[in-house]
Amino acid sequence: MPIYLIGMMGSGKTTIGKILSNVLNKKFIDLDVEIEKRERKKIKMIFSQNGEKYFRDIETKILKKTESEDAIISTGGGIILKKENREILKKHKTFFLYVPIEELIKRVNIENRPLLKDGKNILFKIWYERKELYNKFDKVDLTNLNEFESAAKILYKICEEKSEKIENDFQNAIIKITGLKELKSKENIFVSKTVNRIYGKIFTNPYVLNDGESIKNYDNVKKIYTYLIKNKISRKDTIYGVGGGTVTDLIGFVGSTFKRGLNIKFYPTTLLAQVDASIGGKNAVNFENIKNAIGTFKIPEEVIIDPLTVISQKEENYFEGIVEAFKIAIIDGNISLFLNNIDKIKRRELKTIIEILKYAVKVKLDIVSQDPYDNNIRKILNLGHTYGHAFESYTGISHGLSVGWGLLKEVELSEKLGNKSKDFNLIKDFIYNILPSEIINIHLDKNQIFKYIIQDKKIEKIEKIEIPIIKSIGNVDLEVTMLERLS
Numbered sequence: 274m275p276i277y278l279i280g281m282m283g284s285g286k287t288t289i290g291k292i293l294s295n296v297l298n299k300k301f302i303d304l305d306v307e308i309e310k311r312e313r314k315k316i317k318m319i320f321s322q323n324g325e326k327y328f329r330d331i332e333t334k335i336l337k338k339t340e341s342e343d344a345i346i347s348t349g350g351g352i353i354l355k356k357e358n359r360e361i362l363k364k365h366k367t368f369f370l371y372v373p374i375e376e377l378i379k380r381v382n383i384e385n386r387p388l389l390k391d392g393k394n395i396l397f398k399i400w401y402e403r404k405e406l407y408n409k410f411d412k413v414d415l416t417n418l419n420e421f422e423s424a425a426k427i428l429y430k431i432c433e434e435k436s437e438k439i440e441n442d443f444q445n446a447i448i449k450i451t452g453l454k455e456l457k458s459k460e461n462i463f464v465s466k467t468v469n470r471i472y473g474k475i476f477t478n479p480y481v482l483n484d485g486e487s488i489k490n491y492d493n494v495k496k497i498y499t500y501l502i503k504n505k506i507s508r509k510d511t512i513y514g515v516g517g518g519t520v521t522d523l524i525g526f527v528g529s530t531f532k533r534g535l536n537i538k539f540y541p542t543t544l545l546a547q548v549d550a551s552i553g554g555k556n557a558v559n560f561e562n563i564k565n566a567i568g569t570f571k572i573p574e575e576v577i578i579d580p581l582t583v584i585s586q587k588e589e590n591y592f593e594g595i596v597e598a599f600k601i602a603i604i605d606g607n608i609s610l611f612l613n614n615i616d617k618i619k620r621r622e623l624k625t626i627i628e629i630l631k632y633a634v635k636v637k638l639d640i641v642s643q644d645p646y647d648n649n650i651r652k653i654l655n656l657g658h659t660y661g662h663a664f665e666s667y668t669g670i671s672h673g674l675s676v677g678w679g680l681l682k683e684v685e686l687s688e689k690l691g692n693k694s695k696d697f698n699l700i701k702d703f704i705y706n707i708l709p710s711e712i713i714n715i716h717l718d719k720n721q722i723f724k725y726i727i728q729d730k731k732i733e734k735i736e737k738i739e740i741p742i743i744k745s746i747g748n749v750d751l752e753v754t755m756l757e758r759l760s
Contacts, residue, residue, distance in 0.1 A: 275342050276431060277362050279410060280370035281400060282350040283377040285420055289370065290347040292424040295620035296584055297431070300344035304352070307335050316349075333358055340365070350399070353406040362410065368427055369410040374400050376416070422471050425585035429454075429472075432581060432623075439634050443642035445575045446552065446634050448627060452579035453540060456513060461506065463497070463524050465516030468542050471585055482520055486672075489523050489558045489565075497527045501535075511536040511574065517543035517590075518550030518672070522565070525556030529571035537573040542582035544594020544626070545673045548601065548633040551576045553641040553651075563725075564662050570646055578634070580626050591621065592707045593673020598633040600657050600680060603700060605636045606747025611703060618707075652751055656741040657683055663725035667717060677708045678715065687743045690754070696746040 276293070278286040287303050294301035305316055308331055312319055319328050332349060336358055339346050352358050372380075378396055413430060415423045429451055436449035449455075453475055456462055462479040469481050480500060482488050506512070512535055514524030521539045528537035541551040557568025583591065595611075595618060602608045610632060611618065617625040637654065644651035661679025665672055681704055684697050705713065726738065742752045 275339055275344055275346050275365050277346045277348055277365060277367040278370055278427075279348050279352055279362065279367060279407065280350065281372065281374075281377055281396070281403070281407075283380040283396075284350075284370040284372045285415065285423060286347040286370055288420045289423050289427065290345045292420060292584075292621075293427065293431070294345040296424065296428065296623050297345070298622055298624065300342060302339055302342060302344045302346045304332060304335055304339070304346065304348045308332060308349075311335070329355060336361055351403075353403060353410075359406065359409070366431065367410050368430060369407045369412045370423070370427075371407075371412050371414050371416070373416055417470060419587075421587065422467075422585045425581055425583075426471055428581045428584060428623075437631070439631065439638065441635070441638040441642060443638055443645070444552065444554065444572050446578065446638065447575065448578045448580065448630055448634075450579060450581055452577040453515070453542075453582070455577060456515065456540065459511075459513055461501075461504070461510060461512045463512065463514050463516075463520060465520050465542070467585075468516050468582070472582075476515075479515075482516065482523070484517075484519075486519055486559065486564075488519050491558065491560070493523060494527055494530075494558060497523075498531055501527075501531055506531070506535065508532050508535060511538055513538050513540060514573075515540040515542065516546070517541065518546040521546055521551045522555075522557050522568075525554075525571060525573065526558050526567075526569055528573075529556055529569040534571065537571065539573045539576045541576065541578060543586055544583045544591060544630075545597050546594075547578045547580075547583070547630055548594055548598045548637065551578070552634055552637050553654075554645065555647070562666060564666060578630060580623060580630055583626055584621055584623075589671065589674060589709065593671055593676075595629075595707055596657075596673045596677040596680070596704070598629050599703060600676060601633045601636050601654070603680075603743065603746060604640075604653055604656060604741075604749045607632065608699060608703070608746055612699065615703070615706060649751075652739060653741050653749055656680070656743070656749055659683070659726060659738065659740050660686075660722065663722045664715075664717065666725040667721055668715065670712060670715075674708060674712055677704050678712055680704055681713065683741070684743060686740075690742060690752075692742065692744050694743075694745040697743070699746070700743070 278290050280286055291301050309315060332352060333355060374396055413427050432450050434451045436447050439446040453472055457475055462476050463482060464476060464479045465482050466484050469479060512524060512528050514521045521541055525537055528535045539551040541547045554570050554572040555568060556571055557565035560566035599611050602611055614625050640654060641651050657676040657680035660682040661676035664678050665675035681701060684700055737753050739751055739753050741749050743749050
């Protein structure tokens with residue numbers, strides 16, 4: 274069935290439509306492009322040579338043809354002017370992409386925009402003439418949202434609720450499309466600023482946290498303790514962490530320490546948090562610029578993973594999660610899920626993201642359930658993290674991308690320790706494919722790395738460290754090695 278996007282010029286219908294088509298693996302049709310193909314001339318020329326009525330008649334003919342398409346269809350700004358068009362659009366899923374007129378004026382390019390031949394300010398007149406017609410359709414407010422955030426918000430309108438439990442007795446994890454809707458009537462929600470900006474209408478009086486690693490400190494812990502005391506939160510109450518790994522880490526730590534433990538539920542919204550931070554019960558805050566220096570173990574009552582929220586992420590943040598999931602695949606052995614789907618991964622195809630989530634969460638739960646307190650086999654999940662945490666602390670580059678850098682360094686270490694495998698090239702090629710070259714090419718010397726590695730909780734003695742060593746894909750062992758070998 275067709276899904277139509279309508280809205281003023283500059284509202285992002287084409288850009289967002291292409292993202293939605295990639296995510297949903299549907300055909301994309303741009304009505305203006307189809308008109309130009311048919312007429313073999315630009316829209317500006319059609320208007321000047323044939324007039325607007327001629328253009329509108331052609332627009333209606335092509336619109337009718339798209340009714341049988343299973344596609345995302347971007348329409349022209351004036352599609353709603355004709356009653357016949359509105360009746361067609363009303364029969365199908367049609368979304369009005371609303372962007373404030375002030376923002377449209379900043380965005381829009383007058384090139385090939387015949388209605389703007391007298392200047393951009395004409396947009397005010399066009400908007401007031403059309404807004405009543407636009408508002409007859411399902412409105413999606415995209416104020417202050419970028420194209421990926423906009424696509425994610427629209428997906429909440431397109432996709433139906435669907436859930437699947439990841440079977441494991443250790444922790445309750447559910448993959449649920451539109452999972453954030455469960456929070457509509459909940460209290461004690463702690464949400465990141467970005468998530469609140471996109472999905473804020475779902476939440477009632479949330480506690481909004483800043484984005485990023487900077488929130489994981491004792492100042493925020495004390496502020497949240499004060500909030501919980503003021504709101505008379507008891508041990509029987511539940512608090513909700515909604516956001517990326519920094520939110521789940523912080524709220525997990527607060528929930529595990531306040532009154533000796535509250536009920537916690539996580540709604541991780543980044544791919545990295547979904548495959549890593551929210552799974553396994555580790556909670557921590559940073560101290561003295563040392564990542565996760567102070568922490569606890571506490572399993573949340575439930576983790577609801579909504580794959581739609583992944584679509585909202587900036588590219589580098591999205592690939593952070595892919596790196597972490599790929600790390601799990603190196604340990605488990607199924608890297609073909611990644612190597613065979615690189616194009617779908619880059620397009621953020623929803624089915625592929627769900628497959629990666631199901632796989633990575635299940636494998637991680639299988640590992641941590643054998644070693645809840647990180648005493649033996651669970652330490653294998655630190656693959657890429659010894660170098661990665663040091664790199665992250667020194668450069669300030671985000672966690673997942675730092676782990677990607679760390680994976681490359683730990684492949685080099687494995688080779689230095691005498692392990693030879695053709696699998697190493699597969700690992701390197703995939704990381705090179707998704708990690709920005711400017712990160713791959715950063716070099717840290719021995720002293721820069723050691724400054725942070727010696728604070729690592731995996732240190733056995735001051736001169737030795739326990740570190741996962743890759744022998745081959747699916748064969749990763751923990752070994753104690755001399756620190757000097759890491760240089």
